[in-house]
Amino acid sequence: MSSIVDRQDSRFAVAHRGHNARFPSVAAEAAGRVEYCESVEDAATALQQVINAGLRPTVRSSGHCYEDFIANNPNGAILDVSLLNQVTSGRSGSAPYRIQPGAMLGNIYQELYKRSNVVLPGGSCFTVSAGGRISGGGYGILSRLYGITVDWLSAVDILTVDAAGKVVPLHVDSNHHPELFRALRGGQGSNFGLITGFTFNQLPPAPFEIMQAAVSFDWETMTPERFVKILTTYGKYWEENDQNKETWGLFGYMGITSRSSGRFGISTVFTNPDGTVKDVSVLADFLDRFETCKPIADAPLGYAAHRLLGQEMDHHFNMPSVCYGEHPMVRSSWISAASEGSGNSMSRGVRAKYKSAYMKKAFTEEEALALYRMLSDDRSRGLVVAVDSYGGATNNPARARDTAIPQRTSVMKLQYQTYWQDEKEDSFRLAGIRDTFMAAYSTSVADPKHIGTPFPNDHYDGCYMNYPDVDMIEHSYWPQLYYGTGDLYPLLQRVKKDYDPHNVFHHTMSVRADV
Amino acid sequence: MTRRTFVQFLATLSAAQSLGVLQGSASCSARSTRFRYVATAENAIHVFRSNTQNDWSIVQVASSSSPASILLAPDQRTLYVANAVGNFEHRPSGSVQVFSINSRSGTLTCVQRQPLALFTIKPSQLAISPDGTNLAVAAAYGTINLLPIHKDGTVGHVTACMKRLSFNNIPSHDQPTYRQDLRFLDNDTLLAAEPHSHRTIALSVSKDGSLSFSTHEPISLRKHPDTLEIAISEPLREVADSLEARNATKY
Numbered sequence: 001m002s003s004i005v006d007r008q009d010s011r012f013a014v015a016h017r018g019h020n021a022r023f024p025s026v027a028a029e030a031a032g033r034v035e036y037c038e039s040v041e042d043a044a045t046a047l048q049q050v051i052n053a054g055l056r057p058t059v060r061s062s063g064h065c066y067e068d069f070i071a072n073n074p075n076g077a078i079l080d081v082s083l084l085n086q087v088t089s090g091r092s093g094s095a096p097y098r099i100q101p102g103a104m105l106g107n108i109y110q111e112l113y114k115r116s117n118v119v120l121p122g123g124s125c126f127t128v129s130a131g132g133r134i135s136g137g138g139y140g141i142l143s144r145l146y147g148i149t150v151d152w153l154s155a156v157d158i159l160t161v162d163a164a165g166k167v168v169p170l171h172v173d174s175n176h177h178p179e180l181f182r183a184l185r186g187g188q189g190s191n192f193g194l195i196t197g198f199t200f201n202q203l204p205p206a207p208f209e210i211m212q213a214a215v216s217f218d219w220e221t222m223t224p225e226r227f228v229k230i231l232t233t234y235g236k237y238w239e240e241n242d243q244n245k246e247t248w249g250l251f252g253y254m255g256i257t258s259r260s261s262g263r264f265g266i267s268t269v270f271t272n273p274d275g276t277v278k279d280v281s282v283l284a285d286f287l288d289r290f291e292t293c294k295p296i297a298d299a300p301l302g303y304a305a306h307r308l309l310g311q312e313m314d315h316h317f318n319m320p321s322v323c324y325g326e327h328p329m330v331r332s333s334w335i336s337a338a339s340e341g342s343g344n345s346m347s348r349g350v351r352a353k354y355k356s357a358y359m360k361k362a363f364t365e366e367e368a369l370a371l372y373r374m375l376s377d378d379r380s381r382g383l384v385v386a387v388d389s390y391g392g393a394t395n396n397p398a399r400a401r402d403t404a405i406p407q408r409t410s411v412m413k414l415q416y417q418t419y420w421q422d423e424k425e426d427s428f429r430l431a432g433i434r435d436t437f438m439a440a441y442s443t444s445v446a447d448p449k450h451i452g453t454p455f456p457n458d459h460y461d462g463c464y465m466n467y468p469d470v471d472m473i474e475h476s477y478w479p480q481l482y483y484g485t486g487d488l489y490p491l492l493q494r495v496k497k498d499y500d501p502h503n504v505f506h507h508t509m510s511v512r513a514d515v
Numbered sequence: 516m517t518r519r520t521f522v523q524f525l526a527t528l529s530a531a532q533s534l535g536v537l538q539g540s541a542s543c544s545a546r547s548t549r550f551r552y553v554a555t556a557e558n559a560i561h562v563f564r565s566n567t568q569n570d571w572s573i574v575q576v577a578s579s580s581s582p583a584s585i586l587l588a589p590d591q592r593t594l595y596v597a598n599a600v601g602n603f604e605h606r607p608s609g610s611v612q613v614f615s616i617n618s619r620s621g622t623l624t625c626v627q628r629q630p631l632a633l634f635t636i637k638p639s640q641l642a643i644s645p646d647g648t649n650l651a652v653a654a655a656y657g658t659i660n661l662l663p664i665h666k667d668g669t670v671g672h673v674t675a676c677m678k679r680l681s682f683n684n685i686p687s688h689d690q691p692t693y694r695q696d697l698r699f700l701d702n703d704t705l706l707a708a709e710p711h712s713h714r715t716i717a718l719s720v721s722k723d724g725s726l727s728f729s730t731h732e733p734i735s736l737r738k739h740p741d742t743l744e745i746a747i748s749e750p751l752r753e754v755a756d757s758l759e760a761r762n763a764t765k766y
Contacts, residue, residue, distance in 0.1 A: 007723070026672050028671060028672035028673060028674045028724070029672065029673075032675075032725055051680060053727065053728065054677040054678055054679050054726075054727075054728055055677070056632075056676055056678070072633070074632055074672070074673045074674055074675055074676050075674060075675035075676065075724070075725045075726065076676065161680070163682055163685055164680075164681070164682060165679075165680030165681060473605045473606065474605045501685045501686075502656075502678075502680045502684070502685060502686075503634055503686065504680070506607075506633060506634050507633065508606055508607070508633060512607070513686060
């Protein structure tokens with residue numbers, strides 16, 4: 001039986017909120033209760049009771065949703081599945097691997113490693129749980145090598161609500177409810193039902209070891225020319241090596257912080273396709289390309305001050321910087337590195353805003369200068385543009401046809417992030433990230449009819465749904481930004497109509513049924 | 516404009532444009548005032564003033580987005596309008612407009628437009644609690660919202676969103692937009708007709724602005740064929756009695 005936390009319960013103040021302290025934005029938007037489900041049966045019973053009571057259910061696994069999709073539920077019910085957190089395998093660690101939605105990524109890595117020496121190609125945020133992470137796609141530091149998490153997904157167990165208002169448990173895979181299965185491979189469970197489990201019939205082997213290294217650049221001595229050189233060098237590497245399998249074990253993260261941070265940098269995680277780091281020539285070659293950019297040898301005074309209150313920041317910046325002319329690297333086992341990422345710096349009490357963009361090509365000089373101008377300006381104080389390297393195995397065209405992630409020709413994914421604590425800063429912070437995003441996607445490579453957005457064209461490939469940004473719904477074409485211009489969104493609309501006929505599972509950016 | 520031409524005006528609008536022309540004075544108390552408020556699908560609310568018993572003149576055409584239902588506050592200082600839209604401020608919701616009324620001229624000034632809950636779209640009916648502290652909104656596919664009314668007549672954020680699921684309220688192109696009857700039985704009880712049925716559900720209104728079903732199953736009801744009034748069937752009388760709804764018989 002689920003444990004109910006209502007407004008009279010002392011736990012409610014914490015329970016009704018997620019990690020982003022901006023939500024619920026007003027008290028009236030708060031749910032009336034939170035129900036912690038301890039089993040699949042609990043979840044089904046709780047969902048049916050909520051439906052019978054005429055309330056709206058929103059489903060939460062770890063509460064990392066960037067927007068208010070869960071927390072904005074006036075007098076409704078949050079069904080929390082964080083206690084559904086089992087990770088299991090077959091006999092002697094064999095497949096299938098089953099993961100419940102409340103399992104945290106760090107625990108998933110540990111369980112799969114200990115049981116089976118396999119890995120989920122997921123992210124680096126230890127506390128993000130499977131429910132949202134997997135159903136929304138699931139990128140990570142091994143994605144160039146192994147693809148996206150949903151590329152490996154074999155089946156999903158989900159509770160849907162039918163036309164009569166009855167809860168219906170479904171086991172969906174490529175043969176059973178195939179369109180719903182495709183929708184759940186990147187189209188987010190929050191559109192269609194309450195996910196109770198994921199099944200993987202196969203997963204790739206865990207790397208044995210990895211090598212980490214970083215370079216950083218001082219803002220104080222930064223010039224537009226150097227800034228352009230850094231960004232274009234970084235982007236060209238991923239563009240040129242998209243199909244070079246020798247490099248697919250290299251993941252790059254460029255965290256372009258604003259000038260007020262002191263400096264910005266590039267972090268790397270590397271393993272060879274055989275899971276070892278006996279040969280680090282790929283990593284060294286990558287780092288060599290930045291020698292002319294004059295990475296700094298020593299941290300400037302006040303360096304620690306630029307550690308932002310932000311997701312993944314600790315993980316990415318806790319590495320030694322590279323001295324010019326040499327490449328200090330840190331070698332570690334894969335499992336220790338994967339489990340050390342705290343991923344909880346988006347802690348409760350922190351206000352945040354995010355945006356995203358896929359890029360198919362390297363930064364142009366014009367784009368880099370647009371970012372330079374914005375990030376040099378105090379208006380962008382606290383902003384970080386995280387540029388993740390992808391491409392490689394993520395760009396398998398077959399997966400564009402059987403998953404709900406259509407972006408299969410991109411080489412970088414950008415995540416704009418800003419974090420603050422004082423509500424009084426809301427307007428300033430939101431304006432900073434919005435203005436920077438607008439400037440970045442208003443250059444000559446942006447689609448003329450969709451200025452201000454990375455609308456899919458030769459250069460961009462839209463946005464990532466697991467980094468949702470409600471600002472985008474100001475554009476009538478927002479579904480195409482997230483789901484592409486092909487047949488995917490119409491399919492999602494059909495699935496929505498068929499499997500959630502009452503639109504029970506909805507939020508600001510949920511799929512609009514085709515009615 | 517005479518009473519006759521005024522009525523003809525309403526009839527013309529209604530017939531020619533198949534509009535739900537609504538009188539803000541639909542409640543009995545508003546009929547004693549000098550003003551009439553008429554919403555049209557031309558995205559406007561027409562304000563009429565009665566100069567004499569048989570003489571009406573139009574004094575204002577106030578802009579309003581798809582007004583589907585209008586309702587005067589008990590103190591007649593405020594007019595509430597349900598905007599039957601599917602999107603407001605780019606979000607999938609309808610909205611409610613609040614107009615202050617000039618007590619001398621009867622003219623309207625929009626002081627607020629409040630969004631409804633997500634996917635509470637195309638609101639079609641409004642109701643105000645007898646004590647004037649809550650505004651209930653019925654919208655497409657059987658969704659009901661509750662909003663607090665402040666002392667100045669403005670409304671707060673939606674505090675509750677309810678929807679009973681049934682085959683009758685699945686979103687579909689085939690279904691016309693319907694009006695869902697809605698009224699307060701008393702300050703603590705809200706009655707709402709189920710879409711496309713002769714049944715009504717009773718909801719309890721809590722002090723904190725939440726809603727909950729008073730009865731597990733809807734109640735069979737019939738409308739009087741000649742009026743908008745709800746005729747209470749015997750089952751509802753039983754329910755009303757069980758709810759100790761003191762005012763039930765006045766319907």
